[in-house]
Amino acid sequence: MVSKRIQDMPFSSIRKLTPFANQAKKEGKFVYHLNIGAPDVVTPKAFFQAIKEADLDVLSYPPSQGIPELLEENAKYFQKIGLNFTKDDLVITNGGSEALLFALLATTDAGDQVLTCEPFYTNYKTYFHEVGVTVTTFPTDVKEGFALPAREVIEKAITDKTKVLLISNPGNPTGAVYSKEEVRLLGDIAKDHDLFILADEVYREFIYDGKEFTSFASFEDLADRVIVLDSISKRFSACGARIGCTATKNKAMQEALVKLATGRLACPYLEQVGAVALYQLPDNYFDQVREEYTLRRNCIEAELAKIPGVVTSHSTGAFYIIADLPVEDAEDFARFMLTDFQDQGETVMMAPAGGFYQNTQVGKSQVRLAYVLEREKITRACQLIGLALEEYKKR
Amino acid sequence: MVSKRIQDMPFSSIRKLTPFANQAKKEGKFVYHLNIGAPDVVTPKAFFQAIKEADLDVLSYPPSQGIPELLEENAKYFQKIGLNFTKDDLVITNGGSEALLFALLATTDAGDQVLTCEPFYTNYKTYFHEVGVTVTTFPTDVKEGFALPAREVIEKAITDKTKVLLISNPGNPTGAVYSKEEVRLLGDIAKDHDLFILADEVYREFIYDGKEFTSFASFEDLADRVIVLDSISKRFSACGARIGCTATKNKAMQEALVKLATGRLACPYLEQVGAVALYQLPDNYFDQVREEYTLRRNCIEAELAKIPGVVTSHSTGAFYIIADLPVEDAEDFARFMLTDFQDQGETVMMAPAGGFYQNTQVGKSQVRLAYVLEREKITRACQLIGLALEEYKKR
Missing domain, CATH: 3.40.640.10 (Type I PLP-dependent aspartate aminotransferase-like (Major domain))
Structure with a gap:
């Protein structure tokens, strides 16, 4: 009885893993959200x-x-x-x-x-x-x-x-x-x-x-x-x-x-x-923000570069980066991180990039990461992705 | 270049006369808004x-x-x-x-x-x-x-x-x-x-x-x-x-x-x-509001009944009443009230009811009035409608 147009509409890939993230949190895990462009920069x-x-x-x-x-x-x-x-x-x-x-x-x-x-x-x-x-x-x-x-x-x-x-x-x-x-x-x-x-x-x-x-x-x-x-x-x-x-x-x-x-x-x-x-904020407001994001961008690129098999492009704008992961199905891996993985009670939520493609095969091994968190958190999140990849491959 | 679907879409009849109301205000007229269900009851x-x-x-x-x-x-x-x-x-x-x-x-x-x-x-x-x-x-x-x-x-x-x-x-x-x-x-x-x-x-x-x-x-x-x-x-x-x-x-x-x-x-x-x-407001909040609107409803019905040739139904809910006016084209009359009429610098904005009908002929002589203003204002607004009808007929 639901219309065809809404039946055919895909669920937002940024939030489609939310039920798994919520379950992980219920189980006491701390989840780093790299899935969504929701900055932790203080609102003026x-x-x-x-x-x-x-x-x-x-x-x-x-x-x-x-x-x-x-x-x-x-x-x-x-x-x-x-x-x-x-x-x-x-x-x-x-x-x-x-x-x-x-x-x-x-x-x-x-x-x-x-x-x-x-x-x-x-x-x-x-x-x-x-x-x-x-x-x-x-x-x-x-x-x-x-x-x-x-x-x-x-x-x-x-x-x-x-x-x-x-x-x-x-x-x-x-x-x-x-x-x-x-x-x-x-x-x-x-x-x-x-x-x-x-x-x-x-x-x-x-x-x-x-x-x-x-x-x-x-x-x-x-x-x-x-x-x-x-x-x-x-x-x-x-x-x-x-x-x-x-x-x-x-x-x-x-x-x-x-x-x-x-x-x-x-x-x-x-x-x-x-x-x-x-x-009406002073014009230099953006300068500070830009500086902060430049540091975060530098941080996530450096950290991702440490993980074997991960390919990224250089992100020069917005606060997103696409990471091609050494896995066949990045959505499956992203779900794994929420359901089956943790390190010291922590894990990461990512947006599978398949949903960002019309031809989903090309993006199937990719995720979109938002570098919207403080640098320490980004560093830790990337570390967790690296650890999870090791565990995922061993399964 | 505008899509057909939006070209064909009618402009909201509640607000389509807004440019004329704005012009009237610019000219110094006070406009009673009976066109829109925007209550003047204080927000809690x-x-x-x-x-x-x-x-x-x-x-x-x-x-x-x-x-x-x-x-x-x-x-x-x-x-x-x-x-x-x-x-x-x-x-x-x-x-x-x-x-x-x-x-x-x-x-x-x-x-x-x-x-x-x-x-x-x-x-x-x-x-x-x-x-x-x-x-x-x-x-x-x-x-x-x-x-x-x-x-x-x-x-x-x-x-x-x-x-x-x-x-x-x-x-x-x-x-x-x-x-x-x-x-x-x-x-x-x-x-x-x-x-x-x-x-x-x-x-x-x-x-x-x-x-x-x-x-x-x-x-x-x-x-x-x-x-x-x-x-x-x-x-x-x-x-x-x-x-x-x-x-x-x-x-x-x-x-x-x-x-x-x-x-x-x-x-x-x-x-x-x-x-x-x-x-979380106390349950009796609505009782007070209902009482106030009952008085306003009574007021607008009594005042409209005084105007010769106006037919209304009894409004028992919401805060709207349809008034069938003794004019051929209620939209033209509503526009007239904004552009050509005033009494002591005051006039009224109404919503032509034609736009509320699919068969616009039936509603052509009707307006929708919202009894969302204080009673004194409703009384004065109805008086203005009566005066305007007299003037409109004389033209």
């Missing part, structure tokens, strides 16, 4: 303070598009990073998730196709099923740092049903950051094939090694075909606020997005008030 | 207090299904009103809106049909377009208090594509409350035609004249085909919290709903903490 106090100070008698519906103060601050933020968005170009959403839902609904009809790279963020699949679109992908390879393939390889994945190019940059789950040339190439392809670009750029502050970030929205000739998907979740370590936004210069598209926002009435008021305060 | 302080006391360093993702404390309290609330739901039967959602979205996605595939009464809550249409289903309706009439028609009239609207019966009881926009016999009749029809029942019962505390509320979930033989759609928005005058839930005893459906919740990661954490405190 300003967020909570602003909410505490919000003095109101009646918590009524805020405007559907978002409260004016947040639209204003969010637009200022975009302008500060060189993107020409005003408050009229934005819609505040329930996290980046709703931004993606709205953008997909507004750009595609059921039966259309979405183009993205392989591997891609697993939760995208939820929305492909919800809105009834299929996905075609072009491959990128862990051994080549998940760089873009040649133009013709990308174009081979485009059909007459392809309406949208959906790209996360910096990449989740790859940690790859596309160069200006790569972003431009994708933009040219989108132009030539008349595709809308859904630019998931929620990790744009998380770029290391002095690499530069190029937004799809920075090219004037693409302005009319770009919807930026954004979120404060990672930017300010405020995942539980569920505040995101869409940003587009395309007037018709903006109207469609506002219509969708109006249909669901509003986003929570207090969380929007908190988000205003976050956008 | 406990909500804000609980959020202020929530002491946390990192605002991370709460569990997708909802925080355990809220699931627990929400289940207790259901049990208190005689509905046999445990925390495992619930999913916390972003308002009742997301509850409807999830329930529709889980019970229908694109191309399926939803059965509901005419008129029905206009924002349902947003979701019919989003999920790609069509709607068939059976008529109910303002002159008969929007009571159910005969069984055969209802069954005439069922086709082999009908998968779901979606009913709001107490009725939005009608203010009608179905008797136990009426609910049972709908349940029998759903059983005979193997339909899922989406029971939008968010107004169940708002019932007047000593009428009794019957939930679809109170019939054991229907348990496996009912999903209750719920929300704290009206119940606790907390519309801006955006906290709702789904409740079902159908295990497969619950699994599907959890899968959908997992795909969008989580609902906001702090608003859930506030909601816990609301469910």
Whole structure:
């Protein structure tokens, strides 16, 4: 009796092992969560303070598009990073998730196709099923740092049903950051094939090694075909606020997005008030955060390099790294770590990378690890993965 | 380039006149909002207090299904009103809106049909377009208090594509409350035609004249085909919290709903903490609220009765009343009130009822009024409607 679209929808690979993790915790094990991009960086106090100070008698519906103060601050933020968005170009959403839902609904009809790279963020699949679109992908390879393939390889994945190019940059789950040339190439392809670009750029502050970030929205000739998907979740370590936004210069598209926002009435008021305060933080806030994540990235790469047979790419953005493990079935191994393994009462939860691929065979031996924990914890977690691999092989 | 599904989606009739209201305000007019069910009843302080006391360093993702404390309290609330739901039967959602979205996605595939009464809550249409289903309706009439028609009239609207019966009881926009016999009749029809029942019962505390509320979930033989759609928005005058839930005893459906919740990661954490405190309010909280709304209902009915040519039904639930106005096009009149009318600098915003009908001709002369303001304001607003009707006729 459950609809076919939801029956066919895969369970999020980030959380599908959660029942096993919960069972492990019940049994007294301590679980290091490398499965989910939930940073342990402290959420700026300003967020909570602003909410505490919000003095109101009646918590009524805020405007559907978002409260004016947040639209204003969010637009200022975009302008500060060189993107020409005003408050009229934005819609505040329930996290980046709703931004993606709205953008997909507004750009595609059921039966259309979405183009993205392989591997891609697993939760995208939820929305492909919800809105009834299929996905075609072009491959990128862990051994080549998940760089873009040649133009013709990308174009081979485009059909007459392809309406949208959906790209996360910096990449989740790859940690790859596309160069200006790569972003431009994708933009040219989108132009030539008349595709809308859904630019998931929620990790744009998380770029290391002095690499530069190029937004799809920075090219004037693409302005009319770009919807930026954004979120404060990672930017300010405020995942539980569920505040995101869409940003587009395309007037018709903006109207469609506002219509969708109006249909669901509003986003929570207090969380929007908190988000205003976050956008008013001093500019150097990100510098500190970036420094911390650079150290964590260095730490996880060094630790993973110590484990025999593990192959990773260099992660230059976001806070994810794909690790190719010396096992046949990484999901089976990830489950093993939760159900059958422990060292001094501790173990690790990882996200099997198979769910991040459309062609699940390629990712079958891979996991996605989020370097969102303190360095000591990352070190210990990697040690545990190494120990577990030894035990797993012996079975 | 905007998708057909969103192009075809009507703009919410509750808010479609908002640009005109904003313009009126800019020109210095005071606007009484009878268009939207946004109560001016004070939100219980406990909500804000609980959020202020929530002491946390990192605002991370709460569990997708909802925080355990809220699931627990929400289940207790259901049990208190005689509905046999445990925390495992619930999913916390972003308002009742997301509850409807999830329930529709889980019970229908694109191309399926939803059965509901005419008129029905206009924002349902947003979701019919989003999920790609069509709607068939059976008529109910303002002159008969929007009571159910005969069984055969209802069954005439069922086709082999009908998968779901979606009913709001107490009725939005009608203010009608179905008797136990009426609910049972709908349940029998759903059983005979193997339909899922989406029971939008968010107004169940708002019932007047000593009428009794019957939930679809109170019939054991229907348990496996009912999903209750719920929300704290009206119940606790907390519309801006955006906290709702789904409740079902159908295990497969619950699994599907959890899968959908997992795909969008989580609902906001702090608003859930506030909601816990609301469910811990003393039981007599609703008595006071009900008393206040009874007075408001009495007030709006008495005031509307004074206006020549206005026909209303008796509103026994929710806080809406449909008024049939002595005009040809109620939307044109509602716009007129915002653009061309004022009395001592004041006017009224109403929701044209056409958007609440599938057959818009029937509702063309009607408006939906929400009696959510203090009585003095309701009195003045009705006076303004009367004055405006006189002026409108003279043009």
